[in-house]
Structures are given as structure tokens and as C-alpha cells.
Amino acid sequence: MTDWTDPDTFAAALDRADTREKGRYFEDFAEGQVIEHAPGLRLTRHGNDAWTSQTLNHDPAYWRSDAARARGFDEPPIHPDYLLAAVMGPSVEDCSEKGGYFLGRDSVRFHEHGIAPGTELRVKSTVTATRESSSRPDYGVVTWETRGCDADGGDTLVSYERTNMIPRRQPAATDGGRSEPTDGDRDDDDSALADAASRPELPETFVTPTGGAFEDFRRTLDRAADRDAAVAYRHERGRTMDELTVAALPLATLNTARQHHNAAAMSDSPSGEPVAYGDVTRSTALGHARSDERTYRELAFDDERFHDFVTAGDTVFGFTRVLDADGSQGPSRAGAVTFEHVAFTADERPVYSGTRRALIDREDTDAPTATDGSTHP
């Protein structure tokens, strides 16, 4: 009898076997198509704590009952970053498991706050745009609008639009579009223009708020107004990506993208190895930023872009620019602040950027006490 596990026999069997594929190619998506994602997910305290601890989102309101109550929650709720990742995860099998990068996300809106552990999610996506990539004939670019709903009652908890590169079944018959001129192709005028364009145009002065309350951001913006200054600063903390953040956190949200956990498939990709899930990179930089502010509620994220990949061993840092502070919005205890956050690596590569609107507690709002007896932050 043939021993199918004899290495030569098995190699011959693998050669002849078809692969039962997972995921969809670019050609499988059409504008208006609605996809109900089968998996869903149960938001658990354990999943929430694993995500928030590993991404340094250590805001006590998500960890301690007294701090949660001081923030207007009945109990420590599910963190918005974990909610977002837990909605995105179950959509990957249908939308992006075939591979291709997560390029960006827009219009992230939190429709509910204070979501309790134990909530079960149903996730649904609608294809809003498809187009061929002009620079990469092997890929198309697909955008979906995704909604994460409470399975019990159907209320939308969070919604967003995300865009991925998706491999084509049939590569387009183009030469790959753009070709970049080499230095030798440029004449002097071109070089001068290129030099001018590459010179950073930054404000003369960077100012940094001294505290994390709404008024600190408002006052610092006022100090920067009417002069060549920006409210922009770095956060000291960094988090080196490891096996847990690269592979375990996305899998815990049912994210089946091969990029994060299949080293064999990634060995001949540009990174040569698994890459961190965009939401882990983003949440880590946001964790750094939130540790320097008094967040009351997350409201919205826009223009999120993933500029470059992150692999195990890369350290993720955060950089923040404060764009606006509007005291007329929100409850009396907080005002709305608009930030631009950038995640970057130790070699100063920007890997994520996005704008964020959050309600930030005012100075006179009672701050919860952190475990070390200090206030948050």
C-alpha cells in the first residue's frame, strides 16, 4: 500500500492537488455588493484587556470600576480601539484574506459608548468602490463601508470605510504605469524644483501643552496662533512589536489576513516576513498619545493611512499635532479636540497617520485616580 506520508510521495501528491482557496480576488467585488460576515465576535473582558494592555492603552476607566463610574460608565467598558479591531477582524475572511495591504480608513464613527463586555457583534460590509491599480497591475483597490452592530437589537456600534489593495485573478495588461525618472534624466531646473519640493516646510516653533486637559490644548493653540508655530510633540513611550502583537492580537479578533501569521506566505513578499496588523500599530501610537491627555470619549477618526509596513522588532512611537480645540461641543465637563497622530518607527519612518476627534475632560473635572495614586494622565 502507498505510504502517502513518505516525503517523495507526499511532495508528488502536493504537486498534483488543487488548493481549496480562501478569500476573494479583486474581480469578485462589485460596487453595491453587500456582504454579511458569518463569524461575528463576542466582545470579552479578556480580549479587551489583552488588546489594551499590549497596546499600552492603560486608561483606568477601562480597568477599574471607580474610574469607569467617574467617566460616566456603569462598569469598565469595551475600549473603542478593541471594538474597531473586533469589527474589522470578522470582515477579513470575506474582504481581504486573499492578501494585499490595508491602505487606509475614513469616516470612523462611534455610534455608542460604554459597550459592555459580553456584547455579541454582527458585521456587514458594502462595497462602495472598486478600481484597478494604475501602479500595480497585479492588484485592484477596493473600498468597503463596514458596520459593526449589536447582534441583540441590531444597533450600529461603529462604522467606517476602509480601503485595501486586493490581488487580481488576472493581472491587468499594462506596463505597471508610472516610471520614476532617475537623477540622470533630470535637467538642472527639474533638480532645483525637486530640491525645493523636498525641503521640509515646517513652522519655526513647536509648542507643547504642559498638561492633558482641554484647556491645556486650547491655551497652547492660542499661544501658537498668529505666529509661525505648531502645537506638535512626540510621546516618549515606544512599543517593540513582537510575536504577540504581530500574530496573536489580530488572530484574537478573528482577523485571518495571512500577512500577520503566515511566515511561509510572507517570505516572498516585500517585507519578507509577517507584518503588524494596521490596527495594532495605530492603537499603540494612540495609547502613547492618550497617556498624555485626559480622554473623555472618542468621537471620530478620518484620513487614516498606513504608509509603510511594521514587522517584529520594529518599535512603534507616537507623534501628535493638535489642530483644533472647540469648547462649544460636548458635555460641560469636556471639549472637543482634533489631533493628527502619526505612528513612526525608531528609524523615523511614518507608518500610520490619521486625524482624530475626541472629547477631552476640562481641568475642573474630577480625574480618576490611577493605580500609583496620580491622576490620569
Ligand SMILES: C/C(=C\C(=O)SCCNC(=O)CCNC(=O)[C@H](O)C(C)(C)COP(=O)(O)OP(=O)(O)OC[C@H]1O[C@@H](n2cnc3c(N)ncnc32)[C@H](O)[C@@H]1OP(=O)(O)O)C(=O)O
Ligand atoms: C487588516 C489587513 C491587513 C493589514 O493590516 S496589512 C498591515 C497594514 N498595512 C500596511 O502595512 C501597508 C503599509 N503600506 C505600504 O507598505 C505602502 O503604502 C504600499 C501598500 C506598499 C504602497 O506603497 P506606495 O508608495 O507604492 O503607495 P502609493 O501611495 O503609490 O499607493 C499605491 C496605490 O494605492 C492607492 N492608495 C494608497 N493609499 C490609499 C488610501 N488610503 N485610499 C485609497 N487608495 C489608496 C494609491 O492611490 C495607489 O493607487 P494606484 O492606482 O496609483 O496604484 C487586511 O488584510 O484586511
